[in-house]
Amino acid sequence: MKLLTTILSFGCVLALAACSGKPAGDAATPAAAGQTQASASQASTTPGDFGPPQGEPIHAVLGVPPNVPPPINRNYPAKVIVDLEVIEKDMEISEGVTYTYWTFGGTTPGSFIRVRQGDTVEFHLKNSPTSKMPHNIDLHGVTGPGGGAASSFTAPGHESQFTFKALNPGIFVYHCATAPVGMHIGNGMYGLILIEPPEGLPKVDHEYYIMQGDFYTTGKYREKGHQPFDMDKAIDEHPTYVLFNGHEGSLTGDNALTAKVGESVRLFVGNGGPNLVSSFHVIGAIFDKVYYEGGKHAQENVQTTLIPAGGAMMAEFHVRVPGSYVLVDHSIFRAFNKGALGILKVDGPENKAIYSGKEVDAVYLGDRAEPNLQAVAVAAQAHATGTLSKDEQIAAGKQLFTGTCSVCHQANGEGLEGVFPPLAKSDFLAKLSKEDLIGIPLHGHTGKITVNGKDYDSVMPPMGQLTDDEVANILTFVLNSWGNPGGQISKEEVAKVRAAGPPAPAAGH
Numbered sequence: 001m002k003l004l005t006t007i008l009s010f011g012c013v014l015a016l017a018a019c020s021g022k023p024a025g026d027a028a029t030p031a032a033a034g035q036t037q038a039s040a041s042q043a044s045t046t047p048g049d050f051g052p053p054q055g056e057p058i059h060a061v062l063g064v065p066p067n068v069p070p071p072i073n074r075n076y077p078a079k080v081i082v083d084l085e086v087i088e089k090d091m092e093i094s095e096g097v098t099y100t101y102w103t104f105g106g107t108t109p110g111s112f113i114r115v116r117q118g119d120t121v122e123f124h125l126k127n128s129p130t131s132k133m134p135h136n137i138d139l140h141g142v143t144g145p146g147g148g149a150a151s152s153f154t155a156p157g158h159e160s161q162f163t164f165k166a167l168n169p170g171i172f173v174y175h176c177a178t179a180p181v182g183m184h185i186g187n188g189m190y191g192l193i194l195i196e197p198p199e200g201l202p203k204v205d206h207e208y209y210i211m212q213g214d215f216y217t218t219g220k221y222r223e224k225g226h227q228p229f230d231m232d233k234a235i236d237e238h239p240t241y242v243l244f245n246g247h248e249g250s251l252t253g254d255n256a257l258t259a260k261v262g263e264s265v266r267l268f269v270g271n272g273g274p275n276l277v278s279s280f281h282v283i284g285a286i287f288d289k290v291y292y293e294g295g296k297h298a299q300e301n302v303q304t305t306l307i308p309a310g311g312a313m314m315a316e317f318h319v320r321v322p323g324s325y326v327l328v329d330h331s332i333f334r335a336f337n338k339g340a341l342g343i344l345k346v347d348g349p350e351n352k353a354i355y356s357g358k359e360v361d362a363v364y365l366g367d368r369a370e371p372n373l374q375a376v377a378v379a380a381q382a383h384a385t386g387t388l389s390k391d392e393q394i395a396a397g398k399q400l401f402t403g404t405c406s407v408c409h410q411a412n413g414e415g416l417e418g419v420f421p422p423l424a425k426s427d428f429l430a431k432l433s434k435e436d437l438i439g440i441p442l443h444g445h446t447g448k449i450t451v452n453g454k455d456y457d458s459v460m461p462p463m464g465q466l467t468d469d470e471v472a473n474i475l476t477f478v479l480n481s482w483g484n485p486g487g488q489i490s491k492e493e494v495a496k497v498r499a500a501g502p503p504a505p506a507a508g509h
């Protein structure tokens with residue numbers, strides 16, 4: 001489309017000059033022959049072309065997510081050199097879970113590139129000698145076939161170079177486009193390039209860089225150890241993880257984004273896909289402006305905005321009240337069960353006239369409100385080496401309990417009278433066999449029971465999403481807390497109960 005516009009405007013110039021009725025394809029030939037002449041007339045007629053680059057070439061400063069390079073502050077078109085290296089490396093996708101990422105610049109998402117409309121960008125793509133795969137780059141901000149892909153195909157240990165003029169301002173996705181394309185994107189090969197309008201963007205206090213991506217691993221969500229890419233799940237569009245900035249926890253705990261009350265924030269949010277569309281929302285904030293689809297127009301007062309796979313947007317808002325604002329994909333199971341969650345932590349004085357000020361963290365976030373799940377990872381690692389101690393299990397189980405069980409049974413295990421039975425000093429629990437106890441989180445529980453002299457007749461849903469070691473750790477924590485009888489449950493014992501399947505229905509006990 002953009003290419004077509006460019007060709008048509010060429011044709012138009014020639015029509016004025018020579019009244020040529022030739023098709024646009026032919027018209028480009030004389031223009032190419034008379035180089036200097038052509039570039040002068042091209043400069044005046046191709047929108048976004050402000051003429052040849054001026055001054056010394058500039059080496060682009062790249063942003064490491066969630067950081068954005070500083071504003072351009074330049075009033076002339078320049079030649080900008082971008083150096084980007086593809087690196088394949090193992091990183092944690094979740095605590096205790098590793099994944100082999102393919103990256104632009106060593107991070108997923110890749111380095112943030114920032115140039116000015118009209119700049120001539122000389123792009124150098126290196127592929128590390130340690131890589132196993134060839135890679136290339138398709139920048140959606142490039143006018144030209146493949147967005148640079150064909151010119152940048154690069155074998156391990158090689159470098160490619162191509163040049164483009166940044167004609168259209170906006171926030172654009174870039175990604176690898178080497179076959180199998182879905183796998184290269186699925187392994188984390190995407191990032192953003194901002195092409196600033198000549199006058200720059202309005203000044204704000206904070207700019208942050210976020211990209212959503214869906215990941216497909218052979219193991220389940222949070223299943224520990226190294227997890228390979230699962231092509232079948234990817235083709236079926238059944239992600240194991242949906243993440244901001246490539247890793248669970250990359251925007252929570254110590255990694256949370258920050259701002260102060262009264263400040264303005266601009267988010268550049270892209271969606272690498274490869275498959276899912278994002279319903280991007282910040283819990284507790286309303287965007288003053290959303291430059292939807294990364295384009296020129298802004299919608300105002302937006303709650304949730306759609307970001308297509310391979311698309312991006314820019315959102316601006318003010319933070320007026322302190323607390324934790326939760327960034328989610330509002331396809332909400334992705335946020336709470338697949339990892340698509342980040343936090344913007346706002347410090348400063350309360351403003352009770354705007355909001356009364358009660359924190360909602362724990363209610364919304366469960367174990368994600370914890371700074372991190374390190375105890376869980378330690379337990380998982382110890383499990384793998386066969387050295388797991390009871391104390392490590394209890395520590396891991398405590399954090400998992402917060403996220404999974406405490407919504408109903410409460411953090412102190414006391415439950416809610418008449419609704420959720422207590423786990424603290426529960427006489428019912430104390431009498432259960434190991435198998436029956438393990439069966440409760442695995443299969444849920446229904447029917448009339450009496451706990452500590454009170455009757456309950458309700459439904460506890462099965463928690464089949466928990467892995468064997470998670471169930472083992474939670475139950476070991478419960479058994480050793482709040483005056484319960486103690487004991488230890490291993491993941492092997494949980495695996496056995498899981499394999500046996502749920503108890504026969506309508507057994508009528």
Ligand SMILES: [Cu+2]
Binds near residue numbers: 102
């Ligand atoms: Cu690639």
